[in-house]
Amino acid sequence: MKKVAILGAGKIGRxxxxxLDSTGDYDVTLADGVASVAASASIxxxxxLGVEMKLDDNSAMKDVLDGKDAVVSCLPFACNPRVAELxxxxxxxxxxxxxxxxxxxxxxxxxxxxxxxxxxxxxxAPGFITITACHLIKKLDTIDRLKMRVGALPxxxxxxxxxxxxxxxxxxxxxxxxxxxxxxxxxxxxxxPLEGLETLIVxxxxxxxxxxxxxxxxxxxxxxGKVNSLDYKSIRYPGHQELIRFLMNDLRLNDDRETxxxxxxxxxxxxxxxxxxxxxxxxxxxxxxxxxHTYAHSIPxxxxxxxxxxxxxxxTAAGITGVLDLLLVDEKLPQKGFIxxxxxxxxxxxxxxxxxxxxxxxxxxx
Numbered sequence: 489m490k491k492v493a494i495l496g497a498g499k500i501g502r503x504x505x506x507x508l509d510s511t512g513d514y515d516v517t518l519a520d521g522v523a524s525v526a527a528s529a530s531i532x533x534x535x536x537l538g539v540e541m542k543l544d545d546n547s548a549m550k551d552v553l554d555g556k557d558a559v560v561s562c563l564p565f566a567c568n569p570r571v572a573e574l575x576x577x578x579x580x581x582x583x584x585x586x587x588x589x590x591x592x593x594x595x596x597x598x599x600x601x602x603x604x605x606x607x608x609x610x611x612x613a614p615g616f617i618t619i620t621a622c623h624l625i626k627k628l629d630t631i632d633r634l635k636m637r638v639g640a641l642p643x644x645x646x647x648x649x650x651x652x653x654x655x656x657x658x659x660x661x662x663x664x665x666x667x668x669x670x671x672x673x674x675x676x677x678x679x680x681p682l683e684g685l686e687t688l689i690v691x692x693x694x695x696x697x698x699x700x701x702x703x704x705x706x707x708x709x710x711x712x713g714k715v716n717s718l719d720y721k722s723i724r725y726p727g728h729q730e731l732i733r734f735l736m737n738d739l740r741l742n743d744d745r746e747t748x749x750x751x752x753x754x755x756x757x758x759x760x761x762x763x764x765x766x767x768x769x770x771x772x773x774x775x776x777x778x779x780x781h782t783y784a785h786s787i788p789x790x791x792x793x794x795x796x797x798x799x800x801x802x803x804t805a806a807g808i809t810g811v812l813d814l815l816l817v818d819e820k821l822p823q824k825g826f827i828x829x830x831x832x833x834x835x836x837x838x839x840x841x842x843x844x845x846x847x848x849x850x851x852x853x854x
Contacts (some may be wrong), residue, residue: 496562503805587702614705623834624770639723650725666701673771810843
């Protein structure tokens with residue numbers, strides 16, 4: 489069995505543990521800063537041990553990480569540089585879910601001296617959406633525009649924002665408040681968040697989308713000079729962007745994010761009935777014609793192995809467990825150094841027992 493430490497037993501960490509545990513191929517240590525949370529999250533899992541984690545205590549972390557094959561960070565993004573440093577110290581493969589650009593840069597620096605794999609940004613966006621985008625552009629001789637759109641939305645919105653909290657509030661505010669990387673006319677630029685409003689239809693439902701940060705991962709590094717236009721936008725129900733701009737810009741809460749976080753967490757309930765909306769479009773020339781290739785899919789909350797999971801739990805956990813499985817069990821990924829999501833093959837990912845949760849009906853493979 490492969491020995492894996494999962495750090496963070498929140499919504500995503502417990503989903504990652506459950507998916508790995510169900511295979512019987514993984515011996516999982518699920519660690520959290522609160523011992524009772526780790527213990528609760530491991531109940532009913534045969535191959536998972538819940539333990540307390542003290543991230544700033546070297547001796548305690550040695551007990552958690554020593555002898556493991558890999559460490560999976562499901563902690564807030566600010567913790568990940570510390571986790572990556574520990575992975576390097578103990579010679580473990582490292583995977584995380586970060587969207588933060590600065591964190592990824594630090595992970596890449598650490599990977600230069602690593603004899604194992606360092607794979608950040610393994611979730612949904614960046615993560616699976618990056619894998620999909622690279623799959624679509626392979627069908628083109630020249631790339632004009634690559635559009636990447638993702639939304640984690642309530643199935644039954646009942647407030648003016650038409651939104652519920654489905655994942656990290658800090659991550660959400662970073663998306664709305666930080667500058668966004670794009671490629672425009674072949675060159676990398678930074679643009680303002682909450683701009684670039686557009687409309688789109690996925691599975692018969694009308695949505696809007698607008699600039700948010702972090703979703704491109706390392707794609708600007710990879711595609712600068714190779715694509716005319718590249719951008720990432722978050723999908724929301726119509727009307728959301730106008731109200732968020734009022735909060736972030738007009739009321740200047742982008743400069744007081746702790747207050748904004750308190751407002752969101754007091755006023756916006758968490759929902760377990762959500763849907764993940766994914767839209768990727770690649771346009772360019774192929775065989776002398778201007779063509780477009782598109783991936784569009786909606787993934788709702790569902791029951792897996794008798795447990796109910798939200799859409800964001802399924803897609804995020806499937807993203808990182810799929811990559812981990814390709815690395816440790818299938819051995820289809822490089823075993824050392826910094827690995828970008830762009831290096832992961834789309835078809836191999838969908839064939840994987842975890843990656844298959846992203847497959848559309850016509851892509852389900854035996």
